[in-house]
Amino acid sequence: MEELALHVLDLIQNSLEAGARHLVLTVVEDRAQGVLTVQLLDDGRGMEAATQQRVFDPFFTSRTTRRVGLGLPLLRATAEATGGLAELASRPGEGTRVQVVVYTRHIDCPPLGDLALTVAVSVAANPQVEFCYTHTVDGRSMEFDTAELRSQLAEVPLSDPAVYQWMLAFLREELSKLYGGAKCNEIPSRS
Amino acid sequence: MKSLADLERVRLEAQERMRLRESGASSKLTVAMGTCGIAAGARDTLAALLDEIAKRRLAHVHVVQTGCVGLCEYEPLVEVTLAGQDKVTYTYVNAERARQIIARHVVNGQIIGEWVLARS
Ligand SMILES: Nc1ncnc2c1ncn2[C@@H]1O[C@H](COP(=O)(O)OP(=O)(O)OP(=O)(O)O)[C@@H](O)[C@H]1O
Numbered sequence: 001m002e003e004l005a006l007h008v009l010d011l012i013q014n015s016l017e018a019g020a021r022h023l024v025l026t027v028v029e030d031r032a033q034g035v036l037t038v039q040l041l042d043d044g045r046g047m048e049a050a051t052q053q054r055v056f057d058p059f060f061t062s063r064t065t066r067r068v069g070l071g072l073p074l075l076r077a078t079a080e081a082t083g084g085l086a087e088l089a090s091r092p093g094e095g096t097r098v099q100v101v102v103y104t105r106h107i108d109c110p111p112l113g114d115l116a117l118t119v120a121v122s123v124a125a126n127p128q129v130e131f132c133y134t135h136t137v138d139g140r141s142m143e144f145d146t147a148e149l150r151s152q153l154a155e156v157p158l159s160d161p162a163v164y165q166w167m168l169a170f171l172r173e174e175l176s177k178l179y180g181g182a183k184c185n186e187i188p189s190r191s
Numbered sequence: 192m193k194s195l196a197d198l199e200r201v202r203l204e205a206q207e208r209m210r211l212r213e214s215g216a217s218s219k220l221t222v223a224m225g226t227c228g229i230a231a232g233a234r235d236t237l238a239a240l241l242d243e244i245a246k247r248r249l250a251h252v253h254v255v256q257t258g259c260v261g262l263c264e265y266e267p268l269v270e271v272t273l274a275g276q277d278k279v280t281y282t283y284v285n286a287e288r289a290r291q292i293i294a295r296h297v298v299n300g301q302i303i304g305e306w307v308l309a310r311s
Pocket residue numbers: 014015018042044045046047055060061062063068069070071072073095096225226227259
C-alpha cells in the first residue's frame with residue numbers, strides 16, 4: 001500500500017466484516033521521535049486465541065471468495081520494514097484491537113497519506129456505525145466523533161453526500177492545522 | 192470552530208432535499224473494499240462516487256461498501272443497482288469511470304457496455 005491511510009481503510013473493512021458497530025481510531029505521532037502509532041478498536045465478533053495466532057499468516061482467512069487474506073500480513077510487513085510492529089488482540093464476542101507502530105524516518109516508511117479521505121468515505125458508506133477518531137501530533141489533538149455529528153444532524157443521515165463533503169473538508173482542515181498548515185494529502189512522512 | 196456553522200447549513204439543505212424527494216425509489220452503488228480493491232484504488236472510486244452524487248444533488252442514490260467479491264483481477268469493482276433493475280457490475284472503475292457511471296448510467300439510465308463484467 002502506498003499510504004498508511006490505506007492500511008487504516010483496510011483495517012476498518014476488517015472490523016466492518018466482523019460486524020462492528022463502534023470503531024475507535026487513535027493516531028498519535030511524535031515528530032521529534034519519528035514515531036507514529038495507530039490503534040483501531042472494534043466491537044465486532046472478535047476471535048478465539050487459536051485464530052489470533054494465525055491472522056498474520058497470508059494463508060489464513062475466513063473469507064470464502066479467495067484463499068488468502070492479505071490485509072494484516074501486508075500491514076505487518078509495512079510496519080516491520082520501518083523497524084516497527086503490528087499486533088492484534090481479540091476476545092470472541094467482545095471485539096478486536098489492532099495496534100501498529102511505524103518509524104517515520106525510516107526510508108521504507110510510507111507517507112501517512114489522506115487519512116481524512118479514509119475516515120470520511122468510511123463514515124459515509126457506513127452511516128449506521130459509530131466512529132470516534134482522535135489524532136494527536138506532538139501533543140496537540142483533534143477529535144472527530146460521529147455521535148456528536150449525528151445529534152447535530154438530527155434526521156439527516158451521515159451518508160448524505162453533502163455531509164460527506166463537509167466531513168472531508170473538516171477533517172482535512174483539522175489535520176492540516178495539526179501538521180502546521182501542510183495540506184493533509186501532502187503531509188511529509190519524515191519531518 | 193467555523194465549520195459547525197457550515198454543517199448547520201448542510202443540514203438545512205439536506206432536509207429540504209429530503210422533503211422534496213419524490214417516492215421511495217432508490218438506487219444503490221456498492222464498492223468492493225477488500226484488500227484487493229483498496230490496493231487497486233477503491234478509496235478514490237468511492238470518493239469520486241460520493242463527490243459526483245453531492246455535486247449533482249442526487250438524493251436517492253446510496254453508496255455502500257462491501258468486502259472482496261472474489262473478482263480481484265477486475266478491481267476496483269462497482270455494482271450498480273437501480274430501482275427495479277438488474278444489478279450491473281463494472282470493472283476497473285477508477286475515479287473517472289466512477290463519475291461517468293453516475294452521469295451516464297445512474298442519471299441517464301444508459302449502461303456503459305464496454306466496462307460491464309456481468310449483469311444479474
Ligand atoms: N477486526 C477483526 N475482527 C474479527 N476478525 C478479524 C478482524 N480482522 C481480521 N480478522 C480475521 O483475520 C482474517 C485475516 O484478515 P486479513 O485482513 O489479513 O485478510 P482478509 O480480511 O480475510 O482478506 P483481505 O484483507 O485480503 O481482503 C480475516 O479473514 C478474519 O477472519
